[in-house]
Amino acid sequence: MHRQIVAALFCVLVAVPLAAPAASPELKTRLDAQLKLNRERYGIAGQAVLIRHNGQLVYQASNGEKDIERHAPVSTDTVFNAYSLAKLLASVLVMQLVEQGRVELDAPASRYLPDLPVAWKAISVRHFLEHSSGVPEYFENHEGALVSKGHAGLAPTLEAAFAGLADAPMQFATGSSNRYTQTNFLVLTALLQAHYRQPYAAIVRQRILKPLGLRNTWLGPAGVPAARLATAYIGKDGALQREDDVAWPAYALGHASLHTTVGELDRFLQALAAGKLVRRATLQTLLQPRKLSTGRDSGFVSGWEFGQSGDYRQMSHDGGTRVRARLLFKDSLAGDTWTFVYFTNGSVRNVWSRTLVDSTMAQVAPRLFPRETLSERLFTHALADDGADDTALKTWLRDGSGVASEELERAINGAGYAIRENLGARPALKVFTLNTALHPESANAWDSLAECHAALGDAAIAAELYAKSRQLAEAAKAKP
Template sequence: MRRFAFVLVLLSAAYLTPVSARADDLDRRVAEQMHTNAARYGIAGQAVLVRHNGQRLVHAVAGDADIAAHRPVTAQTVFNVYSLAKLLTSTLVMQRVESGDIALDAPASRYLPGLPVRWQAITVRQFLDHASGVPEYFQSRDGVVSTAQGPGLPPTLPAVWAMLDGQPLQFAPGSANRYTQTNYLVLTALLEAQYQQPYARIVEQRILRPLGLQHTWLGPPPSARRDRALGYIGRAGVLQREDDVAWPSYAHGHAALHTTLADLDRFVQAMSRGELVSRSALYGLWQPQALADGRTGGFASGWEYEESGAYREVGHDGGTRVRVRIAFKDGLDGDRYSFIYLTNGSAKNVWSRTLVDSTMALVAPRAFPRQTLTERLITHALQAGGDRDSAALQQWLRTDTGIAASDLEREINRAGYAIRENLGNAAGLEVFQLNTELFPRSANTWDSLAETCAAMGDQRNAARYLARARQLASPAAD
């Protein structure tokens, strides 16, 4: 088993050292949570920063930037943050919307000639919110990127458009969300057409230089930098080295952003304070998109959108490795948290959402009941049978989660699937069994339990539980 080194200062007798000079109870508890996350998921290295109303609550690093060399993560470590690059692109588009130079609901082709014929009526908003229906422009398998034309990526953006020109849309624009990198190729090109400059120069002039982000790069950092976190991936539960994709410059609007925790924090705070887009404009832009059938989409001007308790949450992930989240209540001038959780990979390829949720549950459990519920259920699922206090957990679930009783069964079920994905079927089974005990008359709880048993090869119980689900779903059920 790999030994994890942690850094949070004043706790150096164990494995942890605080980055800040003063260690308090929150430092200690976050350090313990990072240690727990590393043990659960096999995380190589981590960096976490949390703020409340602009005040820094936690700044902690842990583990290794380079496992083979035993080089630890530090406050200066440069991480590949992958698709967090899209937040720069969406911010630049929002600036043009605020200035009146771009209309969100106008066709992107109004501003960008040369798009494939089937894309001509797709709006800027639909590209931003992954509601365009355009196909993905590449595939990735075992770290090898290819297209229908073979290994590697097309040399130029016009070559990408030509390659995609005859392909059908995946769905009618505006009818669904499906995350594709192609959307942000369009937006990157749109910005270049607006400014008549290369994308990298636009980012430099409008974000990096104004904010003083001196340790942030589109594409790989300079070769002289030795403080870069190497990337790792889990294969069959084992942590293995993974090289970064050599993205062409036309892809830098959706990938290959490298930055430090401090620089990323500066960007997040600038967004929250209205330095890049005014708060009044931002509040309108950070509203969830409505799909054609009336459902609420999962994006707001390119930022992932959801709600927890009284808070609205916007942010983005970088695959399984990194995530940024801003939670605000009563507008951006009201109560506000920001969470940044960076890793360079894990053996279980844990969802970055799960890591951020664990921090939110620790820092403000009453403010974020959904995240607190998930973390409690993960702990329950991983405890040995004799160590579980199921009665106490059920009492808490029935009386003290802060989640409406009408939503509780659905939220437990949602957490169960997340736990299955991150920790395996056996852990998920514990949660689904618990849900049937709490909601024995729900067909959905028994159906989820049956599905998990089937995935584990327990066909006998799968059939039994499925029969129970069908009985309860029948109109004749009493």
């Protein structure tokens, strides 16, 4: 990592504009530097990025290699394996049927699929779409091989996949939690095929790919010359290793095996935001925040991960942790909108795609996206030389980050766990320690610090910190 790049980005994130920036040479320079930093920091093989604001192109770039053996460079028209971004196509197709009045979200999916397992008969279409159904996963990973119950590999047919789950226990009571499960989209794929009486891939081609002119987007095995495809890699033992894609059966294409370019996924997002696939009025209704039966916010809405980023509602989805699409809007999709597409073909550290998109948001509009900016600042802090003075960072976190004081402890803690997963426990320790300095009365902050020490093998320190956390929690309960 180059210290000059880190220092330049640090300064940029301190002095930030209040308004959303237009495309500019200065912004391009910052984003170019961030992509270079990301590639060095995480060992990314190749990457391509596209960002828009209100439909206008803000930034598009690519770097690295789509094949590290041939040293073939990534370009903006490189085709990547987008994995579970396939679910966004299925989500749109379901929303189209809802808009047409042909499917009711709160009706049992068994109304449209009478042969679903008996235990699933009362589960609504919405529960499957929002990963709140509680149904079990239809396969397990056995030493790198995906195996469906009762089969040597993946079940040969959709019917066999469902039959294998007929007696499997539910993961949780329907509607009480979210758990991302591929089985949910098997049900939605089956529903779409039952309605259109066509194979799922044909439905996608006719209703999404052809109308939008997406000629380099497809589901399933390679559809373009191998030279156009980015080779997929995974990080193992500190190096990149080639990873062959799963040979998904045709019934699984509603949740996997999407191939596309950043430009064509961007075209899909722009069409969605413009109301060309589903009317904006319909989307406004379907994309409202929802509650689970426990009163907690649902983490998914209409098939998208859903949350808040500053004043924006944030819809996003990843694909195998390597790629991510993110769509943000303020009041409606007809107003202030941002889209971010960040594709990689793998990294040494298996970096989260959400971490990468956060880093670009921090450069594009730090004041508009305070949590993402905080996250990137803390990643930089975690990798800084040990012993560096963190006084300025503490002051910024308390007074200048834009994150509300009542949310600050949780925001720092969340960044700490992201750092632990992406960079390791040692760098994360600095962030968890910083959080206890800023929030010495927080039982949660001390608990997370203890957990990090435990992960590093510091058993005695961890025990002491766990005890401190329990004391603070008990004291908080005792307060009137």
